[in-house]
Amino acid sequence: MIKSVDNRAWFLVLPVFALVAFNAIVPLMTVVNYSFQDSFGNNQFFWNGLGWYQELLDPSSELGGRFFAALGRSAAFSLGILAIEVPLGILVALCMPRDGAQLAIGLVIMALPLLVPWNVVGTIWLLYTRPDIGLFGWLINAVGIDFNATKNAAQAWFVLIAMDVWHWTSLVALLCFAGLKSIPDAYYQAARIDGASRLAIFRYIELPKLGRVLMIGVLLRFMDSFMIYTEPFVVTGGGPGNSTTVLSIDLVKIALGQFDLGKAAAMSIVYTLIVLTVCWVFYTVLVTRDSQTVERPEVPS
């Protein structure tokens, strides 16, 4: 078959281009456009150049201080839930039954929290921890500990982290379980023959084989928790004070509460860039780890 060159073929890409333009490029460019301008309403905009970005990245300014505080809270929240969910997920996966009806029941129970809509999760935990009618809140007050997540910042954080652990540990556990299932029996048999302890089996067989799924699990959980909005909005609304105001909540406060479109737009762009950078780092690490066949020269002791 003879193929001729016809540049009109590019027109065939137009529908996709239009679609992507309307659902991604145009909205994003609108945000970029806003981030360089200031608005006092009435659809009147004034050019502000890099002003918002300079203010945003300067911690001594009002906007910058607010941004870095919220960024710190978001990072703390992500690290906190990762530090709990990853080890707990691995532990749960190790304890799961290997086959049969028990496995099926276990998988269904584990998957349940993943199926609950986010605002429902928030509502469940809001009610659960209320000191007057919530089972947890009422009980813990009944044993003499003063508990009220709407007044105490540390308790508000405790509720948010417990909620996320309840909601998402299953995801890490299911990923790890899939990783563990893929280890052939021969590895365990060989380890028994080599006289390896349970700890050594975990350290030298299970953990290395879990590396890949764990990277994916950590990436997913980081992204999701770093961008979390619905649950803290429902449970604490960012309070008490600003103590649980994470980046997404602060962003909505600026954009919709104060209608500072320029500030909010600049903040959105920086927020997106942080997420993209972390994503890229994870991806790069995953890819290089897989293609890593070069040995590290080591002298055995």
Add this chain to the structure above:
Amino acid sequence: MAQIELVDLAHAYWTHAEPADYALKPMTTTWRQGGAYALLGPSGCGKTTLLNIISGLVTPSRGKVLFDGVDVTGLPTERRNIAQVFQFPVVYDTMTVFDNLAFPLRNRGLDRRAVEARVREIAGLLDLTPDLSRRARGLGADAKQKISLGRGLVRPDVAAVLFDEPLTVIDPALKWELRSKLKALHRALDVTMIYVTHDQTEALTFADTVVVMHDGGIVQSGRPDELYDRPRHTFVGHFIGSPGMNFMPAQVMAAQAQVGEAMIPLARSYPALSAGAKLAIGIRPEHLRLSAHGEHRARLERVEDLGRVRYARLNFEGHRLAALVPEGEPPPSGPDIRIAFDPARIHVYADNLLVGEP
């Protein structure tokens, strides 16, 4: 270093199995210390089950396993001093080759100097010395299998090394090398080796005793030449040799066998054959002569040229036979040819079992 005895050993994977469901039928046998044994049989004949029972990964439903007379049936794998090499290489990816080889020794609490010395000795035998400081992750399948092998051999007190089709994933060219390496190791280390395979070439070249298994039982064990020349069961005749032994249902009267219309003389008479038994005669393809003066007629179906040798496929009294075409002779022509049987090489089987010397 141990002699392995299996006493009335049997295994079923169900708890209430009928004897017909047994994966392993009752067997009693003794394998001497320092021997090289091959368990040979088709897939599903129970050879891996038997291996796993010896290594302790599977507990038999019945019978005992003795190492040097000591009952180890109830002992877990890690207390049996057994090493096992699996079909696919099992290495600890994150460790160096050295650490991989040292792992079984360190787990048993050997001191550092002893570990170092032993690992270097085994690495030397396996040609792994240049790779000792490399990570196991990046190595090829053959090097990884050598590491698995080394982890088995590194323990000085090991009673036996068990191999479960260890060369399956190895390139054909490297298979030869590893197989001869295994033989050399066997001579150097004086350790009992049991090698499971379904490849007769591997079994016959590796082992000094080949144990042929069929349908959960041992049908014959002996030196490779015994298995080839005097198969005690029609299955052994079929399975060993390629193409396998020719079998023909026959009537045996005194020193003659009748196959269809043809009367074939035998080397001796078989007076005491029980009536009602299913009788057959068997002969290897190389003992069937294609000769213009042969006393029997056959029809030539085709000639297979395997490069090194040629086999004529014949139809004799309705039975398909293979016959070796002697080297240097032109292939036989024409559909009608004549063949001759070497009477000394004909074996008589009653109900699939060789009828022995009276």
